[in-house]
Amino acid sequence: MDSTKWELSEPDDEEMKFEVYTNYISGLSYLLNSSYKSIVDQLTNIDLKHTILQNNQANKSEVQKFLNNSWNSERILNSPKELNLDSSFVKFANHWSPVLAYYSIFLCFQSLFLSLGWEKIIEHRSFLDKVSSLINKKRLPFIYPWTHLCWGCSYYKKEKFNFDVNLSEVNKFSPLTNPVFSNESVFIAKILRTTRRKQEEYRELIWKRGGKVKNVDGSRKKIYRLKEKQMISDNIQKTSLFDFLYRLRIRSNYEDADIFFMGTRNQATVINYFRSLTNITNYSLFFIESLIASAIGVNNFIDIANTFIKSSGNYNYGIARRIEKHIDSNV
Incomplete structure (x- = not known):
């Protein structure tokens, strides 16, 4: 089949579904980009040092272990960037990217729970319910857009x-x-x-x-x-929006896995989806890490981050870039 005609053919059902996922992801990414200054301002105005009291009894080795696991998951997510790979590779990486994005956030939350002296919550439904409850009851200083919730019978x-x-x-x-x-x-x-x-x-x-x-x-x-x-x-x-990310993880890896292979003929859409998801992950981790830094002390957090960065060779994404934002915001 002529490749030009193939590109210009009418989108099939799989492609339309992938477009829907991409529009949700790219829209949320755009929202976060446009809200970056607001996100930093919100964290600064909250005065985390007084909202989350430093926990000197936190098991820092456990906190570090889950942070490292979170950052390693994000590094694998970012591997197409790191290796400068083209869209033909990204197309197949997109099948696993929602899984890696979700787990990097999930693991970072486990580190946050430990830094606060709480128990880990490994079962996913219980974890998501806990996060929703924390947002709803305002037990932690969640900020826009992660504060938004929906309930009631559809x-x-x-x-x-x-x-x-x-x-x-x-x-x-x-x-x-x-x-x-x-x-x-x-x-x-x-x-x-x-x-x-x-x-x-x-x-x-x-x-x-x-x-x-x-x-x-x-x-x-x-x-x-x-x-x-x-x-x-x-x-x-x-x-919450974290339920949305979990749903995307399930869809990409189980229910709609074929869509991420078959519904991605447009190379620009493939790249847009990937970049948007890595961006959402980056902002989500920045917010959660800010809470962890407040709980265990900014200097302790920076030491953990620098240890990971040094052990990661030439890695120049994820926490390697966020560390300067954490220092600059002095959270």
């Missing part, structure tokens, strides 16, 4: 958000557009609403498989009563 189309947003605009949003440029709140609300609906669908499936949904005669029910759907939703913790 079947009734009455989801609620902890930020102001025009629901009619959310309803009109198409994931094949990139609305973040015009309305950040609508964009984030759409991400959270879609993620929550998938959470509810998954919980319903588990409930069905457990044999709890049966008719009087013992046969399996095909349709839930409304109160059962509401009950399932009520038992789901409020949905």
Whole structure:
């Protein structure tokens, strides 16, 4: 087949799905880039030194171990940049990139928990519920956009958000557009609403498989009563952007794995997806690391980071770049 005609052919279902994922990721990346000064200002204005008291009893070797694991995961994520590889390689790296992005954030959170003297939470659903609870109850100083949450039963189309947003605009949003440029709140609300609906669908499936949904005669029910759907939703913790990243991890590695191989004909889209995801990971880690630095002491954190950087040879991404931001912000 002529390559030019192949590139200009109508997008198939796999390609359209990949475009949706890419638009969500690139939009969130754009939002973070445009909010960088705000992110630094928020961290400075919070005065973390007084919000998170330094924990001199923290097991620093354990904190360091999980930070190293987080940074190594991020380094593998960044390997196409480090090796200066072209889009043909990135296309296949994108299959694993959401897994590496999620785990680098997940492991960094484990380090944060340990730095605060808390227990690790290794089971993923429990971990995500814990993070949602921390955001909701404001037990840690989360900052925009990681503060945003969604809850409520999607079947009734009455989801609620902890930020102001025009629901009619959310309803009109198409994931094949990139609305973040015009309305950040609508964009984030759409991400959270879609993620929550998938959470509810998954919980319903588990409930069905457990044999709890049966008719009087013992046969399996095909349709839930409304109160059962509401009950399932009520038992789901409020949905955060970290749930979205976990959903992307599951989609790329299990449910929609083929999309990341077959739905990526446009090289610019391949690169955009990869760069956006590494950027989201970078900003997320910068925020979590700032909390860790406050808990164990900035100098202790910088020592741990420098030890990792020195052991990593010529690595010039991830923490190797963020370390200067941590020093400059004096968090």
